[in-house]
Amino acid sequence: MTPAPEEPSVVQSDRLAFSDLDETLIDCKSMFDFLDFYLGDRYGASGVRRAARVRAELVALVAAGTPREQANRAYYRVWAGEREESVRAAGWEWFAQRSRSAGFYIAATREALTRHRAAGDPVVLVSGSFPALVEPVARDIGAAHVVCSRPEVRRGVFTGELVGEPVIGEEKRRAVRALLRAYPHVDPADCYGYGDHVSDLPMLTEVGHPVVVGDPDLVDRVPGARLLPVGRPLPPDALTADGLTAGQPVARELTAGALAAGAAAR
Numbered sequence: 001m002t003p004a005p006e007e008p009s010v011v012q013s014d015r016l017a018f019s020d021l022d023e024t025l026i027d028c029k030s031m032f033d034f035l036d037f038y039l040g041d042r043y044g045a046s047g048v049r050r051a052a053r054v055r056a057e058l059v060a061l062v063a064a065g066t067p068r069e070q071a072n073r074a075y076y077r078v079w080a081g082e083r084e085e086s087v088r089a090a091g092w093e094w095f096a097q098r099s100r101s102a103g104f105y106i107a108a109t110r111e112a113l114t115r116h117r118a119a120g121d122p123v124v125l126v127s128g129s130f131p132a133l134v135e136p137v138a139r140d141i142g143a144a145h146v147v148c149s150r151p152e153v154r155r156g157v158f159t160g161e162l163v164g165e166p167v168i169g170e171e172k173r174r175a176v177r178a179l180l181r182a183y184p185h186v187d188p189a190d191c192y193g194y195g196d197h198v199s200d201l202p203m204l205t206e207v208g209h210p211v212v213v214g215d216p217d218l219v220d221r222v223p224g225a226r227l228l229p230v231g232r233p234l235p236p237d238a239l240t241a242d243g244l245t246a247g248q249p250v251a252r253e254l255t256a257g258a259l260a261a262g263a264a265a266r
Contacts, residue, residue, distance in 0.1 A: 013120035014186055017113060018176055018203055019194040021127035021134060021148075024213045025109045025141075027230075028098070030133045031075055032058075037094045038087065054078050068199055072128050072166035076151050080160025084153045091132030099140065108228050109194055109213055110141065116192065117142050122183075126175055126203055128168040147175040173202035194228070 022029050032055050039047030054075075061071045079087065098104050113123050122144035127134050134148045150163040165171045180188055189208035195201070196213040201221060204210035210222045214230040 013122070015121050015190040015192065016124055016179070016183065016186055017116040017121045017192040017194070018124045018126050018207065019109065019113060020172075020196060020200050020203070020213075021125055021129055021137065022196075023106075024194050024196040024200070025106060025113070025125070026137065027103055027106050030127075030129045033098070034091065034094050034133055035075075035078065037097075038090050041090070042086075068128075068168050069166050069171075072149065072168055073162060076130070076149070076158075076162055076166075077160040079151060079158040082158050084151075084156055084158060087158070088132045092136050094133070095136035095140070099136075106213065106230050108230060112194065112211070112228065113141055113143075121192070124179060126167060126172050128166050128199075145179060147179065169199045170202050172200065173206055176203050176206040 019025055022031075035054060036048070036051045039051040041047070043050070058071050058075055061074060062068060116123055123141065124145040124147060125134055125138050125143045127146075127148045130149050130151055131146065134146050137143075138146045147167055149166045149168075152159045152161045152163050167175055176188075176193075180186060180191075187208075188206055191207040192209040192211060193200075193204045193207040194211045194213055195204050196215055196218075198218065198221070201218075204212070204222050204225065208224070210225040211228050212218045212222060212225050213228045216227055219225045219227050
C-alpha cells in the first residue's frame with residue numbers, strides 16, 4: 001500500500017472510504033487506455049497494432065471464461081522489458097492529457113469522495129490497475145492510500161510478473177481488511193465502499209455502507225447497497241451537509257429523483 005500525498009486536515013474521522021478506480025471513479029478502463037497511449041506513442045503504428053491485438057486477446061480470454069485474475073496477469077506480461085521510469089513518466093503524461101477532458105471523472109463518485117475528504121475520511125483507491133496510473137489519480141483527488149496491483153521490477157525493468165496477487169475480487173477483500181488493521185479504532189460497519197463491477201463485491205461486502213456505481217442489477221447482490229447513478233452530478237439532496245448519510249439507515253437508492261434521472265440518462 002502506497003500513501004498518496006494528502007493535505008493535512010484538522011477534521012478527523014472514524015471511517016474510511018474505499019473506491020474502485022475504473023468505471024467507478026474514472027470513466028474508462030485505465031489499463032487498456034494507457035496501453036493504447038503508451039505503445040502508440042513509443043512505437044508508432046506497430047505499437048498501435050500491438051495494443052489492439054493485446055486488447056482483443058484479453059477480451060477473448062475473459063469471454064471464454066478465464067478468471068479475471070489470470071487475465072490481469074496476462075496484461076502485465078505485455079510490459080516485460082519496459083523501463084519502470086519510462087512507464088511511470090508516461091503514466092503522468094497520460095493522466096495530464098486524459099484528465100483535461102470533462103468526462104474523465106465520473107462526476108457523482110468524485111463529488112462523493114470529495115465530501116468524504118471534507119468530512120475527514122481517508123479515501124482509499126483499490127484497483128487491479130498499477131501505480132503508474134493509480135497514483136496520479138490518487139494525488140489529484142487527495143486519496144490517503146493506494147492499494148493496487150504491483151508489477152515486478154528488476155534493475156529498473158518490468159519483468160512481466162506481479163509482486164503478490166492482482167488486486168481483483170477476493171484480493172480486494174483482503175486489502176480492505178489489511179488496511180483496516182492499520183486503523184484499529186475504525187469500525188468496518190461505519191465505512192463506505194464504491195464499486196461498479198461484480199469483481200468489487202468482496203470489497204463492498206466488507207463495509208457497512210456499500211455504494212454501487214451505475215449498475216442497478218448489481219445492487220441486489222450487495223446487502224444494504226445504495227445505487228449511485230452515473231451521467232449526472234451527485235444530487236444535492238442525496239447526502240447530508242458533510243457529504244454522508246451519517247446516522248441514517250443505508251437506503252437502497254440515493255433518492256427516487258436521482259434514480260429516475262439516472263435511468264433516463266442511460
